Amino acid sequence: MTIPVSIAINGRRYDREVEPRLLLVHFIRDTLGLTGTKVGCDTSQCGACTVLLDGAAVKSCTCLAVQADGAEITTIEGLADDGGLHPLQESFWNKHGLQCGFCTPGMILAAHEILRTNPDPSDEEIRHGLEGNFCRCTGYQNIVRAVRDAVQEETS
Amino acid sequence: MSTAMFGSGIRRREDPRLITGAASYTDDLTLPGMLHAAMLRSPHAHARIGAIDASRAKSARGVVAVYTSADTEGALQPSPCAWLLPDSDLKIAEYPCLAKDTVRYVGEIVAVVVAESRYQAYDALELIDVDYDPLPAAIDLEQAGGPDAPRLHAEIEGNQAFHWTVSGGDVDAAFANADVIVKERILQQRLIPTAMETRSAVASYTRASGELTLWNTTQNPHIVRFLCSLVTGVPEDRLRVVAPEVGGGFGSKIAVYPADFVTVFCAMKLGSPVKWTETRSENYQATTHGRNHVQDVELAATNDGRITGIRATVRAGMGAYLSTAAPGIPTILHGLMLSGVYDIPAIHEEVYGLYTNETPVEAYRGAGRPEATFMLERLVDVLADKLDMDPAEVRRKNFIPKFDDGHDVATGLTYDSGDYEQALDKLLRHADYAGLRAEQEEARQQGRYPGIGLSTYVEICGLGPSQVAGAIGFQGGLWESAIVRFHPSGKVHVFIGASPHGQGEETTFAQIVAAELGVSPEDVKVVHGDTDNTPMGWGTYGSRTTAVGGAALALTARKIREKCKVIAAHLLEAAVEDMEYEDGNFFVKGSPDNGKTIQDIALMANVSWNMPEGVESGLEASTFYDPPNFVFPYGAHLALVEVDAETGQVELKRYIALDDCGPQINPTIVAGQVHGGVVQGIGQALWEEAVYDEDGQLLSGSMLDYALPRADKLPEIEVLSTVTPSPHHPLGVKGIGEAGTIASTAAVYNAVMDALKPLNAPAVDMPFTPERVWRAIQKGKGN
Ligand code: FES
Ligand code: FES
Numbered sequence: 001m002t003i004p005v006s007i008a009i010n011g012r013r014y015d016r017e018v019e020p021r022l023l024l025v026h027f028i029r030d031t032l033g034l035t036g037t038k039v040g041c042d043t044s045q046c047g048a049c050t051v052l053l054d055g056a057a058v059k060s061c062t063c064l065a066v067q068a069d070g071a072e073i074t075t076i077e078g079l080a081d082d083g084g085l086h087p088l089q090e091s092f093w094n095k096h097g098l099q100c101g102f103c104t105p106g107m108i109l110a111a112h113e114i115l116r117t118n119p120d121p122s123d124e125e126i127r128h129g130l131e132g133n134f135c136r137c138t139g140y141q142n143i144v145r146a147v148r149d150a151v152q153e154e155t156s
Numbered sequence: 157m158s159t160a161m162f163g164s165g166i167r168r169r170e171d172p173r174l175i176t177g178a179a180s181y182t183d184d185l186t187l188p189g190m191l192h193a194a195m196l197r198s199p200h201a202h203a204r205i206g207a208i209d210a211s212r213a214k215s216a217r218g219v220v221a222v223y224t225s226a227d228t229e230g231a232l233q234p235s236p237c238a239w240l241l242p243d244s245d246l247k248i249a250e251y252p253c254l255a256k257d258t259v260r261y262v263g264e265i266v267a268v269v270v271a272e273s274r275y276q277a278y279d280a281l282e283l284i285d286v287d288y289d290p291l292p293a294a295i296d297l298e299q300a301g302g303p304d305a306p307r308l309h310a311e312i313e314g315n316q317a318f319h320w321t322v323s324g325g326d327v328d329a330a331f332a333n334a335d336v337i338v339k340e341r342i343l344q345q346r347l348i349p350t351a352m353e354t355r356s357a358v359a360s361y362t363r364a365s366g367e368l369t370l371w372n373t374t375q376n377p378h379i380v381r382f383l384c385s386l387v388t389g390v391p392e393d394r395l396r397v398v399a400p401e402v403g404g405g406f407g408s409k410i411a412v413y414p415a416d417f418v419t420v421f422c423a424m425k426l427g428s429p430v431k432w433t434e435t436r437s438e439n440y441q442a443t444t445h446g447r448n449h450v451q452d453v454e455l456a457a458t459n460d461g462r463i464t465g466i467r468a469t470v471r472a473g474m475g476a477y478l479s480t481a482a483p484g485i486p487t488i489l490h491g492l493m494l495s496g497v498y499d500i501p502a503i504h505e506e507v508y509g510l511y512t513n514e515t516p517v518e519a520y521r522g523a524g525r526p527e528a529t530f531m532l533e534r535l536v537d538v539l540a541d542k543l544d545m546d547p548a549e550v551r552r553k554n555f556i557p558k559f560d561d562g563h564d565v566a567t568g569l570t571y572d573s574g575d576y577e578q579a580l581d582k583l584l585r586h587a588d589y590a591g592l593r594a595e596q597e598e599a600r601q602q603g604r605y606p607g608i609g610l611s612t613y614v615e616i617c618g619l620g621p622s623q624v625a626g627a628i629g630f631q632g633g634l635w636e637s638a639i640v641r642f643h644p645s646g647k648v649h650v651f652i653g654a655s656p657h658g659q660g661e662e663t664t665f666a667q668i669v670a671a672e673l674g675v676s677p678e679d680v681k682v683v684h685g686d687t688d689n690t691p692m693g694w695g696t697y698g699s700r701t702t703a704v705g706g707a708a709l710a711l712t713a714r715k716i717r718e719k720c721k722v723i724a725a726h727l728l729e730a731a732v733e734d735m736e737y738e739d740g741n742f743f744v745k746g747s748p749d750n751g752k753t754i755q756d757i758a759l760m761a762n763v764s765w766n767m768p769e770g771v772e773s774g775l776e777a778s779t780f781y782d783p784p785n786f787v788f789p790y791g792a793h794l795a796l797v798e799v800d801a802e803t804g805q806v807e808l809k810r811y812i813a814l815d816d817c818g819p820q821i822n823p824t825i826v827a828g829q830v831h832g833g834v835v836q837g838i839g840q841a842l843w844e845e846a847v848y849d850e851d852g853q854l855l856s857g858s859m860l861d862y863a864l865p866r867a868d869k870l871p872e873i874e875v876l877s878t879v880t881p882s883p884h885h886p887l888g889v890k891g892i893g894e895a896g897t898i899a900s901t902a903a904v905y906n907a908v909m910d911a912l913k914p915l916n917a918p919a920v921d922m923p924f925t926p927e928r929v930w931r932a933i934q935k936g937k938g939n
Contacts, residue, residue: 019275021275026275029184035181035183035184036176039183040436042436042858043436043437043860045858045859045860046352076176089176092171093167093171099658099660100402100404101174101401102351104175123872124868127867127870130866131867134350134352134864136404136864137352137828138828139834139835140831140865140866140870141872
C-alpha cells in the first residue's frame with residue numbers, strides 16, 4: 001500500500017507515492033536523492049538527520065514522510081537561497097567548525113534552530129542547544145565558536 | 157603566494173562541499189540497477205549453527221537472493237589478519253566472511269539478504285530461521301585464558317592469540333634494590349570508536365571485463381584493494397577501490413571487514429551493483445572496538461622519586477577474531493612506549509592477547525599509546541602520593557633531558573627530539589599551577605573537592621620505516637607517495653596514496669606545495685582515495701599522513717623546483733649554478749626582476765617548444781618516501797575537575813593541552829585535531845564504555861546506551877604548543893592526530909583521583925560514572 005504525499009523541499013514541490021512507514025529522512029535521501037542530510041544512528045540520538053520543517057528543526061529520522069505531507073522542508077542543500085552560503089555555513093567554514101563533515105549538515109541546521117529561538121545565545125546556551133547533535137571529530141569547540149561567530153556577523 | 161603559507165591557519169579547501177551537502181559519502185551513492193544488502197547477524201555470543209532455512213525470506217517481496225557460508229565456500233577466502241607479530245606464538249583463528257558452523261560474537265554475520273530496496277532486505281532478515289545451539293561464552297578477560305574458560309577456537313589452547321614480551325635493562329635488580337614499589341591494577345575499558353558515518357560498501361562488477369569497483373568507508377583504500385584481491389580473487393589490476401568522502405574513522409576504518417567482502421560477493425554473483433550500509437546498532441556490534449586491557453603494573457623508585465624500573469603484565473582482549481592490524485596494537489604500539497617521557501633504565505612487560513566472545517578489537521585513536529601513557533602517568537601519580545611529593549616534581553625529576561637528535565630508551569626505540577621539561581614548565585605557568593594548588597587547598601577547607609591532574613606524554617607516530625614494518629611483522633610497507641603535476645596554466649594537481657578523512661590534508665598539502673613552489677594554495681587540487689588515479693600508499697592512521705605523506709610531497713615539490721631551475725637557466729641563458737629561487741620566481745643571482753615565474757616555466761615545460769638539451773617535457777615529479785625513523789610528538793596536559801561528594805558527579809572545569817608536533821603547517825587544523833582528540837580521551841575517562849553481560853550480549857549497543865561526549869558537558873579546551881622539529885623529517889613536522897587522546901584520559905583520571913584524595917577513596921575503574929565515584933567515596937569513609 002502506498003499513500004500520495006506532496007512535500008516541498010528547498011522551494012520545490014515533490015509529489016510521490018510512499019509506503020506509510022517510510023521515514024522522512026529516507027524519503028529525502030533515497031526517494032529524492034538529496035543526500036546532504038545524513039543518517040548517523042537508529043535511536044534518534046545523533047542529529048545528523050536534522051532538517052527544517054516549516055522553519056523549525058526536526059530530526060527527520062523521527063518523522064514519517066506521510067507526516068510531512070503538505071509541509072515545507074529545508075535541507076542543507078537549500079539553506080542558502082541564492083546559491084551562495086548562509087551565514088552559518090560561512091561561519092562553520094571560517095571557524096573550522098567541521099572536520100569529516102558528516103555531522104555538519106545536521107549541526108548547521110541545529111545551530112539555525114538555536115538562533116531562531118534565541119538570537120543572542122551565550123556559549124552555555126549554544127552548548128545546551130547542541131546537546132542533541134553528536135560530533136566525534138571537533139570536540140564541539142569550533143562548532144560553538146562558529147555559532148557564536150554567526151551571531152556576531154548578524155549583529156555587526 | 158609564498159613560504160608564508162607554511163604556518164598559516166587558512167580555512168580549509170575541503171569545506172565548501174561539506175557545508176553545502178554536496179559531498180558524497182559511500183552511502184550517498186546510487187548506481188543504476190543497484191540492489192541493497194542486509195546482514196543477518198548472530199544474536200548469540202557463542203553458538204553452534206544448525207539448520208538455516210531461508211525459504212520464506214527468498215520468496216519475500218523484492219528479495220533477489222539470500223546467501224550463507226555454503227554459497228561463498230571457495231569464492232571468499234577468510235578475512236585476513238595482516239600483522240603477523242613475530243616471536244609471540246601468534247595463533248590466528250580463521251575468520252570466515254560468513255560464519256560456518258559456529259558464531260563467536262554477537263553481530264557475526266550468518267547470512268546476507270539482497271533485495272530491491274533496503275526496507276525489503278531488512279524485512280527479509282526476520283524471515284530467516286536459524287537453529288542455534290548456544291555455548292558458554294568467554295567474556296571476562298581475567299578468566300578467558302584460564303583452564304575453565306570456554307574455548308573459542310578448537311585448536312587454540314587457553315584462548316591465547318599471542319604472548320609478547322618487551323624487555324630492557326635489569327628489571328629484577330631494579331625491583332630488588334628499590335626503596336619504594338607502587339602497584340596498580342588498571343582497567344582500560346573497551347571503547348566503541350563511533351565515527352559518525354557508519355561503515356558502508358558499494359560494489360559494482362562488470363562480468364564482461366572482470367572489473368570490480370568497491371566504494372568503501374576506509375582509511376586506506378590501497379590496503380583494501382590488496383586484501384580484497386586476496387579474499388575475492390579479483391586481480392589487483394581489475395580491482396578499483398574508492399574511499400569517497402569518509403565520515404571519520406578513528407581506527408575503526410583501517411581493518412578490512414567480512415561485510416565488505418560479502419557485499420562484493422553479492423555484486424559478482426548477481427551482476428548488479430550492491431550497496432550495504434550498516435545501521436548504528438550494527439556498527440556498535442560489528443565494527444571494531446578499541447583498548448580493552450587489564451594491566452597489572454608496578455614501578456620501582458628511590459626515596460627521592462627517581463623511577464628505576466617498571467614491570468607489567470597486560471591481558472589484552474582481542475575479541476573473537478584477530479582484526480587486520482590487531483596484534484600490533486597492544487604490543488608494538490603499546491609496550492615499546494613504556495618509557496614515556498622518562499629516563500627509566502629497566503622495563504619489562506608481558507602481553508597476553510586473548511580471544512573472547514566479543515567484537516574484534518582494533519586500533520582506536522591512539523591505538524596502544526593511550527594505554528601505555530595511562531599506565532605510566534597513573535603510576536607516577538601514585539608514586540608521588542606515596543612519597544608525598546608534588547606530581548609535577550616527580551615528573552620533572554625523571555624527564556629525559558632535552559635532546560634534538562636522537563635518544564635511546566630501554567625498550568629499544570630511538571626518540572627523535574624533545575624538550576619535555578620546557579613543555580611542562582610552559583603548561584604550569586599558563587595554568588598558574590601554584591595558584592591552582594592554593595585554591596584547591598582553600599576549597600578543601602570549605603568542604604569542596606577540586607582535583608588537578610597532569611599527564612606528560614610522548615607518542616610514536618608517522619609509521620614508519622618499511623624495514624621496521626617488516627621486522628615487526630606488518631604485512632605491508634609504511635612509505636607514502638606523492639605526485640605533483642603542473643598544468644600549462646600553472647595550476648597544480650597533487651595525487652597522494654594516503655587517504656585523509658577529516659584531517660584536512662587537502663588544505664595542508666596545498667600549503668606545502670605553496671610554501672615550496674610559490675603557487676597559491678587555491679591553485680592546488682589534492683586528489684586522494686581512488687586506487688585507479690592515485691599512486692600506491694598505505695593509508696591514513698598512526699598520525700602518519702602529514703608526517704610521511706607530507707614528506708613525500710615536500711621532496712616532490714623540491715624535485716620540481718630543481719627541474720624549474722634548469723629550465724629557467726636555459727630560458728635566461730644563464731648557468732644553472734647562477735640561478736636563485738624565491739617565492740615562485742627563478743632568476744639569475746642579483747636580477748630578481750628579470751626572472752621566470754613557475755607559471756612561465758610550467759607553460760614552457762608543457763608546450764616544450766624550447767627546452768634545455770636532455771630535459772624531459774612536462775612538469776611533473778613523484779616521490780616514494782620511506783621515513784628513516786618514526787616521529788615522536790609529545791606534550792603536557794592539565795585537567796581541573798570538581799567532584800560532588802554527595803552525588804559522585806564529576807565536573808570537568810578546565811582543560812589545558814600543550815602539544816609539540818614540530819612546526820605547524822596549519823595551526824587552526826592542528827588545534828582542531830587537539831580539540832577532537834582531547835575530547836575522545838575525556839570521553840574514556842568520564843563516560844564511555846562498551847559493556848557486555850556475562851553471556852556476551854552487548855548492553856551498550858546503541859547511542860542510547862553508550863555515552864558519547866556532548867557539547868554541554870565540556871569546557872573550552874585551552875590549546876598551547878611548543879615547537880621542536882623532528883631532525884629527520886624534511887619539514888621537521890611530527891603528527892598530531894592522536895596526541896590529544898593519548899594524553900587526556902590520564903590527565904582527567906589523575907585529576908579525579910586527586911580530588912578524591914582527602915576522601916580516602918580507593919582507585920575507581922573508568923569511566924567515572926557518578927555511581928562508581930559515589931561508591932568509592934563511601935568506601936573511603938570506612939578507611
Ligand atoms: S539519524 Fe536521526 S538522530 Fe541520528
Ligand atoms: S566533523 Fe566529523 S563528526 Fe563532526
